[in-house]
Structures are given as C-alpha cells and as structure tokens.
Amino acid sequence: DEVISSCTEQEASRTQLQSAMDKGRAMPCPIRILSPDILGEIFSLICLNDYSLKICRPKPFTKESLMSSPTLALTQVCSYWRCLVFSLPLLWSSLSIESWHLYGRPALADLVVTYISRSGNVPLKIHLKSEEDIPEVELQVF
Numbered sequence: 001d002e003v004i005s006s007c008t009e010q011e012a013s014r015t016q017l018q019s020a021m022d023k024g025r026a027m028p029c030p031i032r033i034l035s036p037d038i039l040g041e042i043f044s045l046i047c048l049n050d051y052s053l054k055i056c057r058p059k060p061f062t063k064e065s066l067m068s069s070p071t072l073a074l075t076q077v078c079s080y081w082r083c084l085v086f087s088l089p090l091l092w093s094s095l096s097i098e099s100w101h102l103y104g105r106p107a108l109a110d111l112v113v114t115y116i117s118r119s120g121n122v123p124l125k126i127h128l129k130s131e132e133d134i135p136e137v138e139l140q141v142f
Helices: 002-026 036-047 070-075 079-086 106-118
Strands: 053-055 094-098 124-129 137-141
Touching: 036 070, 036 079, 053 106, 070 079, 094 106
Parallel strands: 053 094, 094 124
Antiparallel strands: 124 137
C-alpha cells in the first residue's frame, strides 16, 4: 500500500512538473515580442557602434581576429534575425579595411563587395588604411 501511494504521488508530481514545463515553452521569449522596427534600432546600435565590418591586424596578445562583423553575427542567431538584418541596408554600410589583408584572400574581398551591395542606397562610411607610411582615409559615400 505504501509503495503504491508513493508511486502515485511521484506520478502526480511528475505530471504537475511536465505541465509547468509545457506552459513555460508556450510562453513567447521576450525578445520575440519586440517589433521589427525596435529590433532594427537595437541592431543599428550594435552594428554601427564602431563598424559593421572591420578587417584589420589584431592587436598583439589579444584574442581579436582578422575580421570583426557584428552584422554577420546577428545573421547567425536565427532565420528571423537573418531576414531582418538582410532587409536593413544601414547595417551593411560601415566598413573599416586595412587593405593589405585583402591580398590573397578573395573571400574577404568578396565580403567587402557583399557589404557594399547590401547597403543599397544608404550612404557608405568607409575607413581605408593601406601601408604604415600612407595616411588613413575615411570616406563618406552618398
């Protein structure tokens, strides 16, 4: 009798716990409640804080990589974010490039072209750096 009673209580507890978990899964994630306009503003703050694409020599003794792209990172979160990022040309309009890193790396050069084409009619902000003894150039292309 005692064993049966204990099993019944455990089964009831498990059913109650499963019900609570199912309710939790049914609730929308708070980020999904935000409109595309609000998400776009948040993405703009993230991507345009510095540059939406940065190709540069990493600083010594850091874990930085040759390329930094918050825009591309956002496209990797989920298909909804990817579609939203692709629909916002402003997120593709800001580039900082140390040009010598493009030589022998056609994928990086193609990525620069992709950014420029996805920026659509939005004004471009391009920071170019060539060799150490040549001054840096910042362009605003309208």
